[in-house]
Amino acid sequence: MKHLLAIAFTALLATATFAQEYPATISHAFGTTTLKAKPVRIASVGWANHEVPLALGIVPVGFARANWGDDDGDGLLPWVSARLSELGADVPALFDEGDGIDFEAVAETNPDVILAAYSGITRADYDTLSRIAPVIAYPEAAWTTTWREMIHQNAAGIGMATEGDALVADLEAQIATAVAKHPELSGKRGMFVTHLDLRDLSTIGFYAAADQRVQFLEDLGMSTPQAVKEASEAGKYSGRVSAERVDMFDDVDVVVTYGDQARMDELAKNPLIARFPAVARNAVVLLANDPMGTAANPTPLSIPYVLDDYLTLLSQAATRDTQ
Structure with a gap:
């Protein structure tokens, strides 16, 4: 799915007039930030925060260069390039x-x-940045902000809270429409495994229940295995368990991870990894260092860009039978 935002949402932004009262105070993990007036020059740090103003029609003055999934090395992910072109920026x-x-x-x-x-x-980062300009930090813990929270928090930070609500609703509608085409995913339990190191397979890393890669799987009709929930620490976006305990994940229907088939074949030779039921069934979605792999960590502009393709990969893994 290569469109960026639904036509209905674009039309809404073009015709609506919203107002956010100032001064405005926004709460976050480091306290509160008060904005005296609607910001005009918007910068962002971290992952994909710039996509919120871009989705809402505002071009930031600066944002972080893409360091993952950037196929052509220009520092921009394809959906960001496309949006800048749409805005003529x-x-x-x-x-x-x-x-x-x-x-x-x-x-x-x-x-x-x-x-x-x-x-x-x-x-320390927050304090240093605050000497430059008011900072809109994450609500609770590092790297655990959901895509919805990212939109709500950042939209409020640029004086477009109502428009942010509309953007979330539009993306949710797009997701619901796409998921309805894949009833086979309903109830399937998905686990997102971090990069497995061929040099050390004594432990298995996974993204925790609070990570938005995992929560995105739930958006797509799947559920989080109980074992992942139990192994997840509060406020942590990832976890790690001994490979000897791989049997605890016997309730996992689909594994999503980074790598290629050759790497997975090598991993499957490990007697402990081979006991992973989903791996034994080859019910695995392999993501590369490309836009698709990047978009598994959902953002405002990437969701509609790869939604259909990601659902297809998950569906193929969920219904795969190697026997």
Whole structure:
């Protein structure tokens, strides 16, 4: 599905007039941020926070360069490039976050607000950024913000809370329409395994129940296995268990992970990994370092861009029988 936003939502933004009263105060993990007036110059750090203003028709003055899934190396994911083209906008400043936040680059954009609702910023990062401009941090814990919360939090931070609500509703409607075409996924239990290291298969890493990759599987009609819920620590987006305990995941119907088939074939040779029922059935969705792999971590613009394709992959894994 290569469209970005539903026509109905685009029309809504074109005709509606919304107002957010100021001063506006937004709560987050580090306290509260008060905005005295509607921000005009918007910057963002962390993952995909810039997609909220872009989806709402606002071009940020700067945001983080894509460091995963960027096929052509231009620092932009394809749905971001497409949206900038739709808005007739040039590429703004791109912050290189390979070694952490580039505070100087952020400051050079002279922002009125800095969006970081989905990020891993620390208290020290927050304090430094706050000396540049008011910061909209994550609601509770690092990297556990859902795509809905990302939209609500960042939209409020740019004075477009009502439009953010409409964007969430539109995306939910698109998801519901697409999921209805795949009843075979209903009730299937999906586990998202982190990158498995061929050099050390003594443990199995997984994204926890609070991670939005896992919650996106629930959006797509699946459920989170009880074993994953029990192994997830509060406030943590990932976990790890001994491979000797792989039998605890015998209630997993589909595994989603990063890698290719050759790598999975090597993993399956490991006697412990081979005991993983979903792996034994080859009920696995393999994601590469490409836009599809990136979009498994859902964002406002990526959801409609890859929704149908991702559902197809999940459906194929859920119904796969190697015997």
